[in-house]
Amino acid sequence: MSSACESFRVELERAVRGGGRALARLAAEPHARQCGACRTALAREQMLERALAAVPAPAVPPALARRVLAALAHERLRAPVLEEHELDELLESVPAPPVPPDLGARVLAGLVPERSARRRRPRWAWLVAAGLLVGAGLWAVRARSSAPPPSPLVEAEDLESDEELLAYACERWEELHDEDLDVWLASIDPLDELLLEYAEESWPENAAPADAAGGF
Amino acid sequence: MPAPDEPNVELPTPDPGVAWMLRYQQGDERAFDQLVEGYSPRVFALITRFVGPAQNREDLVQEVFLRVIRARHDYRPEARFSTWLYRIVFNLCVNENERRKRGVSLDDGEGEAHDRWADERVSAPGAELERADLVGSVRAAIAALPDRQRMALVLAKYEELAYDEVALVLGTSEKAVKSMIHRARETLRVRLSAFLEEELA
Numbered sequence: 001m002s003s004a005c006e007s008f009r010v011e012l013e014r015a016v017r018g019g020g021r022a023l024a025r026l027a028a029e030p031h032a033r034q035c036g037a038c039r040t041a042l043a044r045e046q047m048l049e050r051a052l053a054a055v056p057a058p059a060v061p062p063a064l065a066r067r068v069l070a071a072l073a074h075e076r077l078r079a080p081v082l083e084e085h086e087l088d089e090l091l092e093s094v095p096a097p098p099v100p101p102d103l104g105a106r107v108l109a110g111l112v113p114e115r116s117a118r119r120r121r122p123r124w125a126w127l128v129a130a131g132l133l134v135g136a137g138l139w140a141v142r143a144r145s146s147a148p149p150p151s152p153l154v155e156a157e158d159l160e161s162d163e164e165l166l167a168y169a170c171e172r173w174e175e176l177h178d179e180d181l182d183v184w185l186a187s188i189d190p191l192d193e194l195l196l197e198y199a200e201e202s203w204p205e206n207a208a209p210a211d212a213a214g215g216f
Numbered sequence: 217m218p219a220p221d222e223p224n225v226e227l228p229t230p231d232p233g234v235a236w237m238l239r240y241q242q243g244d245e246r247a248f249d250q251l252v253e254g255y256s257p258r259v260f261a262l263i264t265r266f267v268g269p270a271q272n273r274e275d276l277v278q279e280v281f282l283r284v285i286r287a288r289h290d291y292r293p294e295a296r297f298s299t300w301l302y303r304i305v306f307n308l309c310v311n312e313n314e315r316r317k318r319g320v321s322l323d324d325g326e327g328e329a330h331d332r333w334a335d336e337r338v339s340a341p342g343a344e345l346e347r348a349d350l351v352g353s354v355r356a357a358i359a360a361l362p363d364r365q366r367m368a369l370v371l372a373k374y375e376e377l378a379y380d381e382v383a384l385v386l387g388t389s390e391k392a393v394k395s396m397i398h399r400a401r402e403t404l405r406v407r408l409s410a411f412l413e414e415e416l417a
């Protein structure tokens with residue numbers, strides 16, 4: 001292919017983008033008249049253009065827009081989608097609900113029976129609790145004279161689990177008043193009480209917790 | 217062919233679609249009406265050229281504008297409005313074709329694409345019969361092109377989009393569009409050779 005042909009084909013490629021008119025203009029070029037191959041190539045593109053142009057525009061059904069708008073009315077009536085910052089502003093505009101006075105105290109009081117009810121726990125926890133009870137009880141009796149300054153007593157309700165309660169009871173045995181002791185014992189799981197009894201039985205006579213408690 | 221009942225919406229220059237879409241974005245519902253009135257015939261025509269005379273074309277037009285509603289906050293006026301809109305149309309049409317291939321189209325499922333063109337075919341007595349035959353063959357040849365080549369050709373040829381705009385619609389490069397259209401035309405020349413050679417002779 002000659003350079004004249006090559007440049008004509010480049011022009012042809014460009015004319016294809018411009019459609020029929022651009023192709024017709026190219027047909028008037030001297031090279032199209034002189035070169036048979038390029039003339040044929042141009043004619044093929046022109047024929048394809050005519051074939052494509054012969055296809056009529058699709059018939060649009062009457063009142064299409066009206067029906068589309070009617071069908072979308074429901075969607076458009078929906079609340080507009082909020083931007084992120086608009087949503088934040090709305091959420092922040094909601095006031096904090098008023099809290100009744102002394103709510104915390106009443107909730108805690110109401111939860112006492114539930115919190116003192118038996119909770120399931122693994123078997124090893126009982127062994128740990130029993131060991132802790134016995135060991136701490138012995139330590140408490142023996143270290144009576146050299147005990148560090150006691151930290152303030154806590155309420156039975158403040159301790160999360162029976163294990164904590166038992167551990168605390170053993171640790172602070174001496175400091176607990178009789179009245180407190182009843183509360184503490186009432187807070188303990190029945191099974192824990194069995195453990196206490198067991199501990200009491202297995203304690204040396206002079207170091208029994210009951211004795212220690214009675215020593216106040 | 218303009219429909220008689222279709223509102224005759226004047227499309228002011230340079231690009232009314234961009235102005236309408238921006239006003240709609242700001243909450244002007246009337247601007248959305250104008251978008252639908254101005255563009256639904258073109259969307260319908262493009263869908264028809266791409267998927268053929270399917271029964272559910274109007275549903276697809278609705279779906280296109282539903283997506284406009286839902287995507288309105290993401291719209292940016294970076295090109296002609298039609299490029300943004302046609303991108304929605306293209307994605308929808310490709311999904312529709314996929315659904316049809318899997319046989320779960322909302323369409324009535326009647327036959328092949330060319331058969332379904334039958335009801336659109338103008339009744340053509342005498343000399344017009346040949347032309348009607350040509351039209352049917354061109355439609356069938358276009359329908360047989362791969363999705364992207366077909367949309368590229370339809371947009372460039374019938375919607376008169378520049379290659380760089382076609383590239384925006386298809387999410388590709390202008391060079392790729394040039395290649396797609398070149399291949400599409402090659403295929404059409406082969407498929408329509410009977411008609412073309414006849415004319416050439």
Ligand SMILES: [Zn+2]
Nearest residue numbers: 004005035038
């Ligand atoms: Zn030449």
